[in-house]
Every structure is written in structure tokens, then in C-alpha cells.
Amino acid sequence: MSTSPAQQQRRRRIIDAAVRLAADGGYDAVQMRDVADDAGVALGTLYRYFPSKVHLLVSALASQFEQAEAITERRAIVGDTAHERVMKILGGTTVSLQKQPQLTEAMVRAFMFADASVLGEIEEVGSRLTRMIARAIAGTPDHGEATEEEAAIIRVIADVWMSSLVSWANGRSGAAEVEKSIDVAVRLLLRD
Amino acid sequence: MSTSPAQQQRRRRIIDAAVRLAADGGYDAVQMRDVADDAGVALGTLYRYFPSKVHLLVSALASQFEQAEAITERRAIVGDTAHERVMKILGGTTVSLQKQPQLTEAMVRAFMFADASVLGEIEEVGSRLTRMIARAIAGTPDHGEATEEEAAIIRVIADVWMSSLVSWANGRSGAAEVEKSIDVAVRLLLRD
DNA sequence: CCAAATAATAGAACCTGTTACAACTTGGAG
DNA sequence: CTCCAAGTTGTAACAGGTTCTATTATTTGG
Numbered sequence: 259m260s261t262s263p264a265q266q267q268r269r270r271r272i273i274d275a276a277v278r279l280a281a282d283g284g285y286d287a288v289q290m291r292d293v294a295d296d297a298g299v300a301l302g303t304l305y306r307y308f309p310s311k312v313h314l315l316v317s318a319l320a321s322q323f324e325q326a327e328a329i330t331e332r333r334a335i336v337g338d339t340a341h342e343r344v345m346k347i348l349g350g351t352t353v354s355l356q357k358q359p360q361l362t363e364a365m366v367r368a369f370m371f372a373d374a375s376v377l378g379e380i381e382e383v384g385s386r387l388t389r390m391i392a393r394a395i396a397g398t399p400d401h402g403e404a405t406e407e408e409a410a411i412i413r414v415i416a417d418v419w420m421s422s423l424v425s426w427a428n429g430r431s432g433a434a435e436v437e438k439s440i441d442v443a444v445r446l447l448l449r450d
Numbered sequence: 451m452s453t454s455p456a457q458q459q460r461r462r463r464i465i466d467a468a469v470r471l472a473a474d475g476g477y478d479a480v481q482m483r484d485v486a487d488d489a490g491v492a493l494g495t496l497y498r499y500f501p502s503k504v505h506l507l508v509s510a511l512a513s514q515f516e517q518a519e520a521i522t523e524r525r526a527i528v529g530d531t532a533h534e535r536v537m538k539i540l541g542g543t544t545v546s547l548q549k550q551p552q553l554t555e556a557m558v559r560a561f562m563f564a565d566a567s568v569l570g571e572i573e574e575v576g577s578r579l580t581r582m583i584a585r586a587i588a589g590t591p592d593h594g595e596a597t598e599e600e601a602a603i604i605r606v607i608a609d610v611w612m613s614s615l616v617s618w619a620n621g622r623s624g625a626a627e628v629e630k631s632i633d634v635a636v637r638l639l640l641r642d
Numbered sequence: 643c644c645a646a647a648t649a650a651t652a653g654a655a656c657c658t659g660t661t662a663c664a665a666c667t668t669g670g671a672g
Numbered sequence: 673c674t675c676c677a678a679g680t681t682g683t684a685a686c687a688g689g690t691t692c693t694a695t696t697a698t699t700t701g702g
Contacts, residue, residue, distance in 0.1 A: 370562035374621040410634040421609030429566040442602040
């Protein structure tokens with residue numbers, strides 16, 4: 259049941275189509291029939307690859323994070339304190355997400371709406387995010403095991419970041435407030 | 451356009467019906483036709499009161515918070531430190547939410563899924579939550595104005611709590627982890 | 643008390659996510 | 673090369689949220 263190159267391409271075309279539709283129009287504009295058409299694939303095939311719209315959009319988010327992670331992985335993160343480094347990573351990612359508000363809205367809403375059936379995809383997103391934060395805290399490309407307390411702190415930071423994106427996506431708060439929330443959380447959690 | 455007693459009763463019947471359906475069956479079991487039937491109201495009327503399923507469920511959440519707030523408002527919150535008091539309030543509310551997992555799942559998912567059109571209801575929930583946390587931090591029934599920093603801290607705590615409930619609701623984490631996340635956040639944010 | 647105006651009702655209709663299914667391709671195993 | 677299992681396609685059907693409409697109460701200002 260390994261995936262052939264043709265299948266990987268299909269999968270990619272589907273995600274790309276979803277991202278394109280989400281990028282202008284947001285969550286509601288990602289309509290499964292349109293995604294299928296855009297990707298040049300039958301509706302049934304789309305559902306074979308992604309069992310629901312939410313699976314699809316969370317996978318798209320995972321794919322975006324994959325890119326973000328790849329970029330930050332290349333070189334060490336500059337900054338004297340853990341606080342600075344984490345802000346650099348999260349702030350940077352936040353800014354780039356905010357450049358495509360509709361896309362972000364679509365992916366974030368899907369992520370938050372996801373139920374237990376999307377566990378796999380959710381955990382992929384979570385683990386990428388966790389890894390990025392952990393790396394920023396450590397400041398080095400290598401990943402020493404985090405203590406339980408550190409893991410809890412990372413989880414809290416991730417939670418705050420995600421929640422902030424939600425309230426930004428639905429217009430409850432602006433970019434400045436997002437920045438502020440994260441800054442407060444990171445500064446107080448990682449006093450250094 | 452003020453609401454007559456009959457209308458207030460209708461509104462209440464509708465929310466009660468939604469809560470009843472959500473309590474066993476969760477988000478998916480709250481079907482608008484069923485809510486209308488259960489509340490003894492026509493579908494069109496239901497939509498006149500609540501313009502969407504999400505509005506309805508977020509209003510239900512607001513209504514639950516209203517009760518929670520009323521209860522905690524009666525007497526001062528016991529506990530020597532702000533940390534202890536906040537944990538008492540949030541922990542208590544968490545426990546009571548966890549007693550009705552399906553209901554909580556329904557309301558929390560709606561809250562997180564809500565888009566800009568639900569701003570009013572969302573802000574009602576947010577402000578109740580904020581007020582409860584602020585009161586717990588202060589420890590007294592009266593509400594001195596919070597500083598900007600305090601406000602940011604409260605927002606962070608609220609974010610963490612909500613995110614934790616999300617991951618609890620979709621099975622990503624258990625009650626213990628929810629407790630742990632909140633405890634870490636509160637302890638580090640309010641060192642005392 | 644009466645006539646607008648406003649609200650509620652029943653029911654059909656519409657939209658989009660999801661499922662079902664029959665026919666058609668394709669990529670390997672033998 | 674041939675054949676089979678798995679994958680793909682197109683299309684129809686179903687489900688539940690939402691909208692619309694014609695009709696019937698209910699309120700309310702005069």
C-alpha cells in the first residue's frame with residue numbers, strides 16, 4: 259500500500275488546490291467539488307485521499323508547517339535569550355501566516371474544529387510546532403530531550419499561539435494583540 | 451424591539467433543547483430541526499432567534515458561563531495565593547464541564563469554529579471568563595481595573611484554558627493533562 | 643376595539659459535505 | 673502478454689444547515 263509517484267502528485271495537487279481556494283475566500287470557499295475539479299481529480303478520489311474537508315485543511319496546515327520547519331531548520335536561530343529566539347520563530351511564522359489571512363482562517367478553523375477522527379493529522383501539526391518551539395528554546399539544531407516541565411511549557415506556548423491565531427482569524431483581535439499575548443506568555447514562562 | 455416574556459421563554463426553551471441534545475450526542479447531535487421540535491418552535495423561528503447553529507451553541511456556552519459566574523460571585527474565593535484561587539475557579543469549572551463531555555465538546559467546538567459573524571456572542575463568553583479570572587486573581591468581589599499587563603496575563607490564561615479544553619474534547623489529552631497545562635501556565639504567569 | 647405591523651408556523655427548496663455505485667483504467671504478478 | 677486487484681471516474685443520491693414563502697397568530701398604536 260505504498261504510494262506511487264502518481265499518487266503523491268495527486269495528493270499534492272489536491273492540497274495545492276485547497277490552499278489556492280482557501281487563500282481567496284477562506285474556509286467556506288474550500289468546496290469539495292471545486293477542490294476536486296481544480297486538482298483534476300474525481301470527487302470520490304478526493305475523498306479517498308482525505309476523508310473529510312477538515313482532514314484536508316489540517317493536512318494543508320501540516321504541510322505549511324513542514325515548510326516553515328524546513329526553513330528554520332537550516333541554520334541556528336539567532337538571539338541571546340530563549341525568549342528572543344522563540345519570539346523570532348513564532349513572530350516570523352505569525353507574520354507570514356497573516357500575509358494570507360483567508361488561508362490562515364481556513365486552516366486554523368479546521369484545526370480547531372477537528373474531532374477525534376483527525377487525531378493523526380492534528381498530532382502531526384502539534385509535533386512540528388512543538389519541535390520548532392523546542393529548537394528555538396534550545397537555540398541549537400540538535401534536540402536534547404525536554405524535561406517534563408519544559409514539555410508543559412512548550413505546550414502552553416503552543417496553546418497560546420493557536421488561540422491567538424483563532425481570535426485574530428475571527429477578528430476579535432489584531433496583529434498587535436497577537437504579538438502581545440505571545441510575548442507575555444513567552445516572557446513569563448521562560449524567564450531568563 | 452424589546453423582548454417580551456414569551457420571547458424570553460422561547461429563547462430559553464431553545465437553548466435548553468440545544469443543551470439537552472448536545473449533552474448526549476455532542477455537536478453532531480444538535481440538529482437544527484430537532485432543536486426546533488424539542489423547543490416546540492418552528493424552524494424559521496429558531497433561525498430568527500439564533501442565526502446559525504454556531505450562534506446557538508456559543509450562546510449556550512455563554513449561558514453556562516453566566517451560571518458559573520453567578521455561583522462564584524456569591525462569596526469570596528478562598529485561597530492564599532492568586533495561583534490557588536485561579537486554580538480553584540478554573541479547576542472547578544473544568545471539572546463540572548468534564549462531567550458532561552458531549553455537551554462541552556459541542557460548545558467548545560462551536561466556540562472555536564465561530565467566525566466573525568459571531569463576534570457578539572464570542573465576546574460575551576470572553577468577557578465573562580475574563581471577569582471570573584480577574585476576580586480570582588484579586589480574591590475579592592470588587593473589580594479594580596486591571597493593568598494592561600494583568601489584562602494580557604488574563605488573556606493568556608483564558609487562551610490556555612480554552613485550548614486545553616479543545617484538546618481534551620477531541621481526545622488528544624486527558625483530564626490530568628488539562629489540569630497540568632493550566633497549572634503550569636497559572637503558576638508561571640502569576641508567580642507569588 | 644380595530645387595523646397595520648410584527649412574529650410564528652409548516653413546509654418546500656436549496657446548498658454543500660459526504661456516501662454509494664457502476665463502469666472504466668492501470669500497474670504489476672505470473 | 674494477459675489477467676486481476678486496486679485505483680479512478682462520473683454521476684446520482686442522501687443528510688443536515690440554511691433560506692424562502694405563503695399563511696396564520698399576536699402585538700400594538702390609534
